[in-house]
Amino acid sequence: MNKHTFLILASLCIFSATAVFAQNQKNNVSQWPRGITYEIFVQSFADSNGDGIGDIKGMTSKLDYLKNLGVEAVWLMPINPSPSYHKYDVTDYYGIHPDYGTIEDFKEFTREAHKRNIKVVIDLVINHSSSSHPWFQEAVRNENSPYREYYVWTHKDDPQTQKDGKPTGADSDNTTHWHKVKDSDYLYYGYFYGGMPDLNYDSPKLRQEVFKIGRYWLTEMDVDGFRLDAARHIFPDERPQDNHQWWVYFRNEMQKAKKDVYLVGEVWAPADIVGPYLKGLPALFNFDMGYAITKAVNEEQAGDLVKNHKKIRDFYASVNPDYIDATFLTNHDQNRIMSAVNGDMKKAKMAAALLLTLPGSPYLYYGEEIGMNGKKPDEYIREPFLWDMKTKDKSRTTWVQPNYSTESTVVPLAAQQKDKNSLFNHYKTLVKLRNNSPALTYGELVPLNVAPKNVSAFLRQHQDQTLLVLHNLSKEEVTLDLPQEATQFNRVHFKTKGGKVNKGTVTIPGSSSLILEKN
Known part of the structure; x- marks a missing residue:
């Protein structure tokens, strides 16, 4: 056996130790916006010119990484000129912050992303402007x-x-x-603070100005859609119906510029308040699910996670049958998932497994896939991405001294890519599994009751594919009898450890996942 052949066989063995597929994988069945989106804080992602601040050219240089990870879109936090580091107080809705680059840099980024079939969504902050505008x-x-x-x-x-x-x-x-x-x-x-005066949507002139801004980014800059910041606060809270109607109006105007425009809204509220927004915003972030996953993995109890998720989805579908459930673990406004599980790698992996096997169109927050830590205040949940060891990392930003994500707490990406058991490879394997599975991408959710309370069990079914998904949230091995409606699932489709099934009895190692299909 020559050296080249040995290396190929070794790499195959490494992959099979991480995951087992019962069938040969097909090409991606996932199609965005039902696919996976990656949220980027440009300032912290990748620096191209050595000034310590992440920029658009830096992002462009990392597009192959994102393609390889399996994401189908990126959501960029604000890129407009602004006096603040976070840039949620805009001073020019048609410009690019000079720290990030130029209009031409952005056009090049969008062209290169589209070449890789990666869509581009930008943060559109139109609830308020900067007081410096x-x-x-x-x-x-x-x-x-x-x-x-x-x-x-x-x-x-x-x-x-x-x-x-x-x-x-x-x-x-x-x-x-x-x-x-x-x-x-x-x-x-100014709903948020004095530096962010709210815009007046009772003004027809202001509304036309906002439509002009939206059309510019969709047509001149060729973005694919917008993440709408503070979508609940366009009008005061006592005017919810005006809020709902505004987004219907806005969507209709944006569709004139780009028929398939994607709009995802931030409505940070319980499902009953979120639901009516789906008439104008076909995609909304599912904050409830993120909280529920974190609670389940921390308590090592399945609880009502799956039942409640189905209940919320059924409610949303009653408002808009074509709605897009933008699921996520945590985002730029919340303590990072790794910190939320107190640095427990097994729990972080389980949170990822739940997110990527439950229904929804998942968002990954940059650095989540390598286990970046972060707690409030906000600067420290938006720390620099660790591409490699500091001595080798020419892309790492330095605009803030990190408190939580350092080389003593996070293994840089380059090292994780070489480690078959790393969090990064766990994410990459699950993303590939989901992207290649009609059931996991598009399938209906059927909760199942199983005896061990630390096992989350559910079916995902779409057309000719039905999968039984089992997650053991505890750290101890569990053996259980499948419920009557699931006894036909007797072949392993995927597993993260040594799970097995035999005549309706399943054994699942601690902190692991097992997916079964019918013979």
């Missing part, structure tokens, strides 16, 4: 400015917005939504 600056200087109606104003003596000499609208953080203009008797509305 020229619109707002002009409106403050001149009460007769045409931009005055782009924002929401009140007078200090207005009883509708004032009580006991103070602005009303205090939120849970003990701040106010009304903010005083310096050397003026006027106040302006």
Whole structure:
């Protein structure tokens, strides 16, 4: 046996130790937007010019990595000019932040992404602008400015917005939504804080301006869609129906520019509040599922995770049968999943397995696949991606000194790629499994009851493929008898460890997954 042949056989053995497939895998059956999307904070992802700040050219250089991982789209956190590091307070809706590059850099990124069949979704922050935006600056200087109606104003003596000499609208953080203009008797509305004045969607001129912005990015810049920040707060909370109707209006206008435009909304609320938004936003983030997965893996109890997920999906389907369930573990506003499971690698792997085998169109937060840590404040859940050891890593950003994701806590990607048991290879294997499976990508969810409470059991069924999915959330091996409706599942389709099935009895090692199909 020559050296080349030996290496090929060795690599095959390594893969089979990680996962077992009962059948030869087909080409991807997944088609975005039902596929997997990767969320990127550009500032922390990849630096191309050595200034310590992630940029668009850096992202472009990593597109082959994303393609190899199996993602079908990227969602970019804000890329517009802004005075803040996070850029959720925009000063120019048509520009690129100079730290990130140029318009031409972005066009090149989009072209290269599309060559790899990767869609591009950008954060569109249209609930508010920056207080440094020229619109707002002009409106403050001149009460007769045409931009005055782009924002929401009140007078200090207005009883509708004032009580006991103070602005009303205090939120849970003990701040106010009304903010005083310096050397003026006027106040302006800013739901989040004074640096982010809300835009006034009662203004027809403002609405047309926003449509113009959307059309520009869809046509001139060729993006495939938008993630809509703070979608619940376009109008005040006491006007939910106006919020719902606005997004129907917005979607109709965007479809004139790009028929298959993708819109995913951030409505951080329980399902009953989220549901009505699906009329205008066909994709919405499923915050409930992320919380439920984290709870299940931490408690090592299946609980009602699957039943509740089906209940929410059935409710959403009653509002919009074609809705897209944007599932995820955690995102840029939450403690990272690895920190949420207290650094327990087995629990992190189980969380990934649940996300990628339950229904939905999953989002992965950059660095999640290598186990990056992170806890509030926000800067420290958005730390630099670790591509390689620091001495070799020319792409690593340095804009912030990391507190949680360092080489002492996270194995860099380059090393994980060589380790068959790494979290990265676990994610990559599960992504490939999902992408190649009609049932896991498109299948209906059927919860199953099994005796061990630490086993999550469910069917995924789509047309000719039905799979029985079993996750042992505990660290101990479990043996169980399959329920009557699942006894025909007697062949291993996939496993992460040495699970086995014999005449309706299944053995699943601790912290592992087993997927069965019928003979």
